[in-house]
Amino acid sequence: MPSSSGFDLAAARRALPILDEVTYLNTGTVGIMAEPVLAAHLAAVAQYERGGHVAEEAARQGYERARAALARLIGVEPDEVALTRNATDGVALVAASLKLGPDGLVLTTDQEHPAVLFPWALAQRRGRGQLSFFSVSFDPDETYRRFVRAVRPATRLVVISHVSCETGARLPVEAICSYCRERGILTLVDCAQSVGQFGVDLRQMGCDFATGNGHKWLCGPKGTGFLYVRADRLPLLEPPLVGAGATAPPFDRRLLGEDPAAAPWDFVASARRFEYGTRNLHDYAALSAAIEYLEGFG
Ligand SMILES: Cc1ncc(COP(=O)(O)O)c(C=O)c1O
Numbered sequence: 001m002p003s004s005s006g007f008d009l010a011a012a013r014r015a016l017p018i019l020d021e022v023t024y025l026n027t028g029t030v031g032i033m034a035e036p037v038l039a040a041h042l043a044a045v046a047q048y049e050r051g052g053h054v055a056e057e058a059a060r061q062g063y064e065r066a067r068a069a070l071a072r073l074i075g076v077e078p079d080e081v082a083l084t085r086n087a088t089d090g091v092a093l094v095a096a097s098l099k100l101g102p103d104g105l106v107l108t109t110d111q112e113h114p115a116v117l118f119p120w121a122l123a124q125r126r127g128r129g130q131l132s133f134f135s136v137s138f139d140p141d142e143t144y145r146r147f148v149r150a151v152r153p154a155t156r157l158v159v160i161s162h163v164s165c166e167t168g169a170r171l172p173v174e175a176i177c178s179y180c181r182e183r184g185i186l187t188l189v190d191c192a193q194s195v196g197q198f199g200v201d202l203r204q205m206g207c208d209f210a211t212g213n214g215h216k217w218l219c220g221p222k223g224t225g226f227l228y229v230r231a232d233r234l235p236l237l238e239p240p241l242v243g244a245g246a247t248a249p250p251f252d253r254r255l256l257g258e259d260p261a262a263a264p265w266d267f268v269a270s271a272r273r274f275e276y277g278t279r280n281l282h283d284y285a286a287l288s289a290a291i292e293y294l295e296g297f298g
Contacts, residue, residue: 007297028165028193031219033286037293041221041286048282062285069288070226073295074191074210075201082227082271083284087192088115090211090227091159093274094188095119097237100129104156107147109171110135111164115211116190120159129157136164140172147176157186162194170194177206186233192216196294208233220290221283229271239267243276 013019015034024032033041048059063083071078084090096119100106106120106129123129134150137143147158158180163170177187188209194200196217202210210228214220229237244251248268256263267273 012297027197027217027219030215030222031196031217033219033221033290034293037219037286037289040289041283044282044285056281059281059285062288063279063281066224066284066288066291069291070214073200073291074195074212074226074228075203076228077231079270079272080228080231082229082274083279084211084225084227084274085223086115086215086225087113087190087211087213088119089225090209091116091188091190092119093227093239094209094211094237095123095129096240098128098157098186099236099238100156102127102130103154104129105132105152105154106130106157106159107132107134107150107152107155108159109133109161109164111166111169112159112161113165113190113192115192116159116161136167136169136171138167138169140170140175143169144172144175148179151179151183151185155185157188159188159190161190161192162200163197165193168193173205173207181206186236202228214287214290218287218290218294220287223280224283224287227271227274234269234271234273237273239274241276242267246273246276 015036016024016032017035018024018032044059044062048055067078067081067083071081084093100123108116108120108131110133120129120131124131132150132152132155134146137146158176160171160173160176162173173189177189180187186209187207188211189205189207191200191210191212193216195212196219208230212226214224215222239246246268247265249255249265255265
């Protein structure tokens, strides 16, 4: 029977057989994969693992389909999306890439996940940035007022969750991003608890960077995530690591010559600059399947 919101709830529950055994309430940690998505996942794993190089092109297409599906879901361009292993990766990449002096303040909240706190704690240890805090209220207007009071002239970046993993409080991210944009302060929004739970439009939100994952509310494969970098903010991020696939022009031994340090290569001019080496392309095929499955509910 279709529910009042138009989809067949019983069929949706049948696609999640563990619900016969338990009431599953831990989607905010790892979601459970619907059977049709799992079938696509297993097929993609089998195809790539059996075919290796023969299946490489198909696997790569699946990987790019996931990037396109994610970009569509969060309202940005595929070139602005780096595919990562998890939400923590996205925060860690920004923390390791953004040039910040020791006095540059990184303003965050008292309800952040270790995914936010550790990368910035490490950056601070290494002399880049200094953490400062404001506290989250269940009242978004009060959260906003506390945020404004906590901003200092030295505040360079604001890092906030879209939805707190501690209390479920939803932060007034649009208002915070708008305030920051008007004052030249950068914003990084941790969307680990929002993407897949409700509609998220990053362009409308107005953040500079955002991070999220595929394995929570999107009910996609474990170990999949994304980092969004607004196109015009890309030059601000110099990746801490590099390898084949992350450079332009692509690797050519003749170009590197005898002195790779002096060779005229640069990071690729898209968020793909954070991706290098052999990757788990097949897992991402299932991420686009998960997104398309959820989109099917309307
Ligand atoms: C708000 C928030 N940020 C980040 C994370 C970490 O996500 P991941 O394990 O994908 O790095 C979580 C996980 O629970 C979270 O709730």
